[in-house]
Amino acid sequence: MRLDDCTSLFPKLPGAMPVWHGIVNEKDLRELCEQILQSGGKLVALWGSDETGRDGHYALHVGLVSAPGMLVLTLPVDHEKPHFPDLSDIFPAADRMQRAVADMLGLYPSGSGNHRKWLRHAAWPGNVHPLRKSFDIATHFPIGEDNYPFVAVTGHGVHEIAVGPVHAGTIEPGHFRFSVVGERVLKLEERLGYKHKGIEKRFEDMTLQQGAKLAGRISGDTTVGYAWAYAQAVESITCTTPPPRALWLRALFLELERMLNHLGDLGYLGNDAALAFGFAQFWILKEDLLRMNGELFGHRYLMDIIIPGGVACNLDNAGLLRIAETLRHIEHETAILKGIYDEHAGMQDRFLTTGHVASDLAAKLGLTGLAGRASGQAWDARAQFPCVPYDQLDVYMVTHRNGDVAARVTMRFEEIAESIRLIRQILKQLPAGELLSPVGEAIEGNMGIGWVEGWRGEILVALHAGKDNRINRLHPHDPSWQNWPVLEHAIMGNIVPDFPLINKSFNLSYCGVDL
Amino acid sequence: MYQIIRQILRTGIKTEAPPQPEDALRNEVQQISAQILHHVGRALAIRHVDAGSCNGCELEIHCLNNAYYNIERLGIHFVASPRHADMLLVTGPVSRHMEIALKRTYDATPDPKLVVALGDCGCDGGIFGESYASCGKIANVIPVDVIVPGCPPTPTAILQGILTAVSSCKTPQVLTSGLHNSKPSGSS
Ligand code: SF4
Numbered sequence: 069m070r071l072d073d074c075t076s077l078f079p080k081l082p083g084a085m086p087v088w089h090g091i092v093n094e095k096d097l098r099e100l101c102e103q104i105l106q107s108g109g110k111l112v113a114l115w116g117s118d119e120t121g122r123d124g125h126y127a128l129h130v131g132l133v134s135a136p137g138m139l140v141l142t143l144p145v146d147h148e149k150p151h152f153p154d155l156s157d158i159f160p161a162a163d164r165m166q167r168a169v170a171d172m173l174g175l176y177p178s179g180s181g182n183h184r185k186w187l188r189h190a191a192w193p194g195n196v197h198p199l200r201k202s203f204d205i206a207t208h209f210p211i212g213e214d215n216y217p218f219v220a221v222t223g224h225g226v227h228e229i230a231v232g233p234v235h236a237g238t239i240e241p242g243h244f245r246f247s248v249v250g251e252r253v254l255k256l257e258e259r260l261g262y263k264h265k266g267i268e269k270r271f272e273d274m275t276l277q278q279g280a281k282l283a284g285r286i287s288g289d290t291t292v293g294y295a296w297a298y299a300q301a302v303e304s305i306t307c308t309t310p311p312p313r314a315l316w317l318r319a320l321f322l323e324l325e326r327m328l329n330h331l332g333d334l335g336y337l338g339n340d341a342a343l344a345f346g347f348a349q350f351w352i353l354k355e356d357l358l359r360m361n362g363e364l365f366g367h368r369y370l371m372d373i374i375i376p377g378g379v380a381c382n383l384d385n386a387g388l389l390r391i392a393e394t395l396r397h398i399e400h401e402t403a404i405l406k407g408i409y410d411e412h413a414g415m416q417d418r419f420l421t422t423g424h425v426a427s428d429l430a431a432k433l434g435l436t437g438l439a440g441r442a443s444g445q446a447w448d449a450r451a452q453f454p455c456v457p458y459d460q461l462d463v464y465m466v467t468h469r470n471g472d473v474a475a476r477v478t479m480r481f482e483e484i485a486e487s488i489r490l491i492r493q494i495l496k497q498l499p500a501g502e503l504l505s506p507v508g509e510a511i512e513g514n515m516g517i518g519w520v521e522g523w524r525g526e527i528l529v530a531l532h533a534g535k536d537n538r539i540n541r542l543h544p545h546d547p548s549w550q551n552w553p554v555l556e557h558a559i560m561g562n563i564v565p566d567f568p569l570i571n572k573s574f575n576l577s578y579c580g581v582d583l
Numbered sequence: 584m585y586q587i588i589r590q591i592l593r594t595g596i597k598t599e600a601p602p603q604p605e606d607a608l609r610n611e612v613q614q615i616s617a618q619i620l621h622h623v624g625r626a627l628a629i630r631h632v633d634a635g636s637c638n639g640c641e642l643e644i645h646c647l648n649n650a651y652y653n654i655e656r657l658g659i660h661f662v663a664s665p666r667h668a669d670m671l672l673v674t675g676p677v678s679r680h681m682e683i684a685l686k687r688t689y690d691a692t693p694d695p696k697l698v699v700a701l702g703d704c705g706c707d708g709g710i711f712g713e714s715y716a717s718c719g720k721i722a723n724v725i726p727v728d729v730i731v732p733g734c735p736p737t738p739t740a741i742l743q744g745i746l747t748a749v750s751s752c753k754t755p756q757v758l759t760s761g762l763h764n765s766k767p768s769g770s771s
Contacts, residue, residue, distance in 0.1 A: 266714040348650055354646075
């Protein structure tokens with residue numbers, strides 16, 4: 069099957085984003101993946117579902133993006149021989165996603181050399197698959213043995229440093245195993261899944277309305293991104309179009325969320341390079357923005373204000389002025405701080421060449437989002453596949469090629485500047501009118517896709533509709549899936565004390581992938 | 584250097600007055616004597632443990648260190664090891680994959696110790712509840728002194744919870760057992 073034919077052969081899903089969905093066999097799946105790779109495209113997400121109640125088989129779904137938009141391919145998987153072709157030789161990023169599908173659904177990649185578990189630790193046995201429909205969410209197993217087979221590095225003078233799951237700072241739990249010689253890191257192996265709390269299973273049987281609240285809590289720092297992607301998915305399966313004002317406000321919230329996270333990260337990056345002044349300054353600006361959010365929209369992080377069909381809050385003229393004034397202040401201060409960061413020899417010494425990811429490695433491993441753009445991977449759904457209102461804002465995509473901590477710092481400064489520009493445009497052009505459209509009925513068995521460029525990278529929400537406007541299956545995909553494995557490469561050859569700095573420059577989500 | 588000093592002077596002092604303790608936040612009978620609290624309250628070392636949150640609660644914990652809340656001027660600081668801590672500040676529902684790590688962290692914290700559970704998830708399991716993968720609220724796994732509801736609770740609410748835990752209860756209650764020996768309910 070030819071990739072070029074897909075957009076004419078497969079139906080385009082209703083909704084804001086260009087997404088085509090087709091059912092394929094094993095051969096076509098691999099061929100199309102190869103063509104996507106050759107055409108410069110990439111893997112966005114891979115997930116499975118249990119369709120045995122409906123048509124007697126399981127299904128594997130793969131979300132791929134290339135120039136025309138997103139292609140979602142569904143492969144029926146036999147319930148007696150639940151295997152699918154390994155895709156990790158084409159897209160290395162597929163490896164952990166496939167292992168998660170094996171843990172959660174019992175569908176196995178044939179031909180893959182990596183059969184280690186991923187999301188499962190010791191809370192349930194290996195022959196139990198929580199996302200199968202026959203599994204009851206309340207089932208309780210005694211904690212067993214984890215016995216995760218870490219890769220051992222041997223050689224003269226090699227020793228291991230094991231860190232976590234409880235880390236030294238206020239960060240999320242995960243385990244990092246460094247193999248080092250002296251101070252230099254030979255290899256880092258990550259073990260995640262500590263925060264797995266059954267989110268995907270929890271979604272099943274929620275109503276489309278109830279799901280919005282949970283979607284906003286998949287990764288709290290990206291609550292707007294997820295809430296918008298979830299709303300898009302619901303609006304896609306129910307053929308709902310939110311009013312223009314709601315869409316413009318959503319973009320305002322998404323850009324505010326980007327600014328919040330970038331400001332916070334710039335502060336911590338200063339702190340991790342021993343410039344506490346940077347933390348103090350940026351976190352004042354972040355707090356100013358948080359307080360503005362709280363006053364204007366009732367929540368400092370904007371949780372629960374994007375809902376299916378529209379938004380749950382409005383903005384009046386006084387609010388417009390308040391935002392404009394806050395932005396003016398942040399723009400002014402950030403410019404001063406950028407000058408200080410750029411001129412500070414000690415900081416630049418820590419930032420430059422540290423945690424380097426070359427462009428070709430980034431392309432091969434599928435490094436995405438902000439970190440990808442810092443390594444020459446020019447993908448930004450706001451610029452390339454703009455939905456309303458981005459189609460009228462002419463988003464400037466920031467990219468760099470150096471791929472080190474310094475590049476990821478610069479990305480953040482420049483993206484803050486662009487978000488400020490976008491918000492000003494939004495405030496100027498914000499259309500009047502309704503905030504909410506009534507949400508239609510979902511047809512059982514249909515799939516809806518939400519796809520939003522969050523501050524970290526692209527968020528995908530795949531929603532499979534059940535009976536009576538309920539969720540049959542929901543898979544949220546965080547860009548951290550792609551980027552965590554690249555962090556293992558970024559640290560190689562660096563010294564252990566630079567790990568916190570490199571890690572912070574990626575700032576990946578743990579809960580977003582542990583689910 | 585000149586630029587940095589100029590910026591510091593331009594910024595001025597942002598720090599605001601801290602909130603007062605609130606007895607309504609207490610979860611259990613007070614388990615540390617008033618005398619110890621008196622000392623701890625002046626130099627409190629906190630170990631934060633994320634036991635399975637959505638990371639929203641962590642965002643607000645970070646804010647405690649910003650210049651507005653400036654938690655360190657109250658003698659409160661975050662430490663890298665439970666062995667250095669007087670208090671555990673725990674978020675999440677407790678995922679079952681973090682259950683053992685949380686218990687071990689609790690055991691590694693020297694007595695007498697305090698536990699503050701953060702967020703709706705920490706207080707009652709929140710939206711994630713109890714399931715094959717989640718133990719629900721923190722008190723299902725380790726004893727909890729003070730709970731701070733909210734999703735996420737604001738930095739002021741968190742600070743109030745911390746200050747409540749280190750202040751003496753205004754309505755004295757009888758200690759039923761020793762320090763945190765009570766068996767947590769519903770833990771597996
Ligand atoms: S209380 Fe809210 S913010 Fe905190 S972990 Fe739970 S869902 Fe996240």
